[in-house]
Amino acid sequence: xxxxxxxxxxxxxxxxxxxxxxxxxxxxxxxxxxxxxxxxxxxxxxxxxxxxxxxxxxxxxxxxxxxxxxxxxxxxxxxxxxx
Amino acid sequence: xxxxxxxxxxxxxxxxxxxxxxxxxxxxxxxxxxxxxxxxxxxxxxxxxxxxxxxxxxxxxxxxxxxxxxxxxxxxxxxxxxxxxxxxxxxxxxxxxxxxxxxxxxxxxxxxxxxxxxxxxxxxxxxxxxxxxxxxxxxxxxxxxxxxxxxxxxxxxxxxxxxxxxxxxxxxxxxxxxxxxxxxxxxxxxxxxxxxxxxxxxxxxxxxxxxxxxxxxxxxxxxxxxxxxxxxxxxxxxxxxxxxxxxxxxxxxxxxxxxxxxxxxxxxxxxxxxxxxxxxxxxxxxxxxxxxxxxxxxxxxxxxxxxxxxxxxxxxxxxxxxxxxxxxxxxxxxxxxxxxxxxxxxxxxxxxxxxxxxxxxxxxxxxxxxxxxxxxxxxxxxxxxxxxxxxxxxxxxxxxxxxxxxxxxxxxxxxxxxxxxxxxxxxxxxxxxxxxxxxxxxxxxxxxxxxxxxxxxxxxxxxxxxxxxxxxxxxxxxxxxxxxxxxxxxxxxxxxxxxxxxxxxxxxxxxxxxxxxxxxxxxxxxxxxxxxxxxxxxxxxxxxxxxxxxxxxxxxxxxxxxxxxxxxxxxxxxxxxxxxxxxxxxxxxxxxxxxxxxxxxxxxxxxxxxxxxxx
Ligand code: SF4
Numbered sequence: 001x002x003x004x005x006x007x008x009x010x011x012x013x014x015x016x017x018x019x020x021x022x023x024x025x026x027x028x029x030x031x032x033x034x035x036x037x038x039x040x041x042x043x044x045x046x047x048x049x050x051x052x053x054x055x056x057x058x059x060x061x062x063x064x065x066x067x068x069x070x071x072x073x074x075x076x077x078x079x080x081x082x083x
Numbered sequence: 084x085x086x087x088x089x090x091x092x093x094x095x096x097x098x099x100x101x102x103x104x105x106x107x108x109x110x111x112x113x114x115x116x117x118x119x120x121x122x123x124x125x126x127x128x129x130x131x132x133x134x135x136x137x138x139x140x141x142x143x144x145x146x147x148x149x150x151x152x153x154x155x156x157x158x159x160x161x162x163x164x165x166x167x168x169x170x171x172x173x174x175x176x177x178x179x180x181x182x183x184x185x186x187x188x189x190x191x192x193x194x195x196x197x198x199x200x201x202x203x204x205x206x207x208x209x210x211x212x213x214x215x216x217x218x219x220x221x222x223x224x225x226x227x228x229x230x231x232x233x234x235x236x237x238x239x240x241x242x243x244x245x246x247x248x249x250x251x252x253x254x255x256x257x258x259x260x261x262x263x264x265x266x267x268x269x270x271x272x273x274x275x276x277x278x279x280x281x282x283x284x285x286x287x288x289x290x291x292x293x294x295x296x297x298x299x300x301x302x303x304x305x306x307x308x309x310x311x312x313x314x315x316x317x318x319x320x321x322x323x324x325x326x327x328x329x330x331x332x333x334x335x336x337x338x339x340x341x342x343x344x345x346x347x348x349x350x351x352x353x354x355x356x357x358x359x360x361x362x363x364x365x366x367x368x369x370x371x372x373x374x375x376x377x378x379x380x381x382x383x384x385x386x387x388x389x390x391x392x393x394x395x396x397x398x399x400x401x402x403x404x405x406x407x408x409x410x411x412x413x414x415x416x417x418x419x420x421x422x423x424x425x426x427x428x429x430x431x432x433x434x435x436x437x438x439x440x441x442x443x444x445x446x447x448x449x450x451x452x453x454x455x456x457x458x459x460x461x462x463x464x465x466x467x468x469x470x471x472x473x474x475x476x477x478x479x480x481x482x483x484x485x486x487x488x489x490x491x492x493x494x495x496x497x498x499x500x501x502x503x504x505x506x507x508x509x510x511x512x513x514x515x516x517x518x519x520x521x522x523x524x525x526x527x528x529x530x531x532x533x534x535x536x537x538x539x540x541x542x543x544x545x546x547x548x549x550x551x552x553x554x555x556x557x558x559x560x561x562x563x564x565x566x567x568x569x570x571x572x573x574x575x576x577x578x579x580x581x582x583x584x585x586x587x588x589x590x591x592x593x594x595x596x597x598x599x600x601x602x603x604x605x606x607x608x609x610x611x612x613x614x615x616x617x618x619x620x621x622x623x624x625x626x627x628x629x630x631x632x633x634x635x636x637x638x639x640x641x642x643x644x645x646x647x648x649x650x651x652x653x654x655x656x657x658x659x660x661x662x663x664x665x666x667x668x669x670x671x672x673x674x675x676x677x678x679x680x681x682x683x684x685x686x687x688x689x690x691x692x693x694x695x696x697x698x
Contacts, residue, residue, distance in 0.1 A: 008331050008358060009324050021353050055336045055661035075335050079315035081558050081597040082326030082413045
């Protein structure tokens with residue numbers, strides 16, 4: 001199934017070279033979890049602070065339980081803030 | 084004591100400057116800066132005064148931590164009655180000006196009346212005098228700063244000034260210090276302009292004395308700095324990406340107001356984000372961002388210094404904009420960009436430079452352009468009226484309107500009215516995305532429910548810096564709450580509002596609150612200031628300040644009806660993203676908020692609330 005995986009701010013370094021707009025489109029196995037995706041790209045767990053699937057927050061405790069579905073967009077940020 | 088115990092009172096009509104002792108009883112109740120200056124203002128002016136008349140006063144104030152070694156202790160505030168809103172106005176700025184006021188030996192400067200002709204105030208330690216500013220009138224903030232430094236033969240003098248926008252009384256004119264820091268919101272620059280006061284130039288060589296216990300203060304400030312350094316947000320995120328890092332986050336959660344809040348997601352958000360500012364441009368191979376920058380004493384350094392693309396259509400024949408200068412911060416990038424549907428990063432930086440140069444609030448300016456573009460697309464405003472085509476997304480229109488507004492030319496005069504006056508004039512007040520006449524900042528309250536309540540009840544009109552529940556609802560600071568629910572938001576908003584009043588009044592930057600709680604600020608204040616500065620006391624001070632501001636607004640004629648949101652946000656559901664189908668449910672939160680505050684259902688503080696707070 002196809003999903004989009006997006007890493008922002010300092011985490012963009014973990015995307016493969018040549019990725020554009022902070023995102024990659026991926027073909028992944030059915031049932032892959034959010035946590036597995038984060039691990040696959042070697043994003044340190046403590047840096048994966050704000051994790052959104054389709055714009056909705058996934059709390060740390062739910063990341064290994066949360067299975068992705070076709071068309072999902074996963075977006076991850078380190079701890080950030082603004083004003 | 085962290086105070087100098089000295090006020091400078093400037094009678095602009097009479098041309099005199101007088102020293103007064105600071106009211107130390109009030110300092111114990113209202114701390115400093117925002118709180119203490121507001122106490123002076125509400126005690127000295129009629130709440131119904133015309134903000135642009137000589138009877139309004141304007142106060143520039145520091146807090147007890149301003150100018151000290153406390154991190155971010157460079158802040159000062161401008162307190163007055165605001166022309167954009169008719170409510171209390173309190174605009175906060177960083178840079179170096181606030182610290183310099185402290186070094187010169189003053190806690191605050193109160194300006195009264197109107198000068199018969201343009202003047203500027205020059206303060207050198209104890210000496211203060213009004214000087215002729217006829218030669219400065221018509222100059223930009225940048226030219227004013229350069230000219231004053233030259234004529235005083237002092238490159239170290241710190242200057243706050245108004246540009247053409249303040250002179251022309253653009254309703255959202257700001258006061259710019261240190262070239263690109265601004266007391267930005269509510270039109271404090273128009274008040275300064277109405278007083279014929281062009282600039283304030285300060286030079287202080289006294290340093291800060293009178294810290295209550297210096298050893299304890301060193302310890303407390305060092306411990307607090309370590310908290311900032313160790314925190315991933317204040318230690319790494321903000322210095323590297325600035326506030327602009329929020330552009331993609333807020334777009335992703337579907338709360339990025341786009342095209343005058345018609346939409347909640349902007350297809351070009353990535354192009355105007357912090358990440359884009361780091362990317363090399365194809366045109367010259369350089370990123371827009373040159374470096375980060377810090378205000379006085381700040382160990383976070385979130386400021387952005389950027390260089391515009393010299394070949395961009397806005398500046399290619401205008402080298403004066405080619406150097407490195409301030410911007411883009413998140414709010415400016417949003418208001419000049421997403422709010423108008425403009426995805427051209429260089430055009431945003433150009434408009435931002437004009438805002439800094441001539442002293443306009445980019446939030447209110449950008450949002451007013453957004454309203455004008457919607458009116459244009461509806462056919463209510465025409466090309467003939469505006470003098471150009473102004474559809475959403477037009478970078479050319481944004482750039483031209485920024486020039487026209489900054490210089491007070493043509494349709495720029497109408498944009499200078501702000502969105503409420505403009506939309507009302509055009510027969511469509513419902514299209515003005517404002518609360519109490521002030522334009523929203525960069526968060527759509529359909530996707531962040533608590534912000535709807537924070538905006539509706541903000542004492543200075545729509546504002547994110549009076550109660551930034553985004554920290555909790557989106558970023559998880561200090562704890563994550565669900566942005567889509569209304570439950571618990573009344574308490575959350577109150578807690579943010581009261582705590583922010585303390586941060587502001589202490590003289591430090593509210594961005595420290597991404598790592599600090601009041602418990603980190605308390606030991607610093609307790610070591611700097613004489614008196615009881617316990618947590619209980621600080622909580623009471625914050626709540627007292629909030630209620631004092633509310634009482635001023637109520638006396639100025641505001642009622643519960645003004646604690647409201649535009650109908651678009653409460654009746655037009657978000658079209659896309661995770662908040663699709665949602666509106667803001669202010670009606671569910673507001674009655675509870677009044678209750679939590681100890682106010683009547685009409686939004687008036689109850690007598691027992693006032694007596695509990697000593698008001
Ligand atoms: S955090 Fe940013 S705005 Fe606040 S004082 Fe530091 S540099 Fe200035």
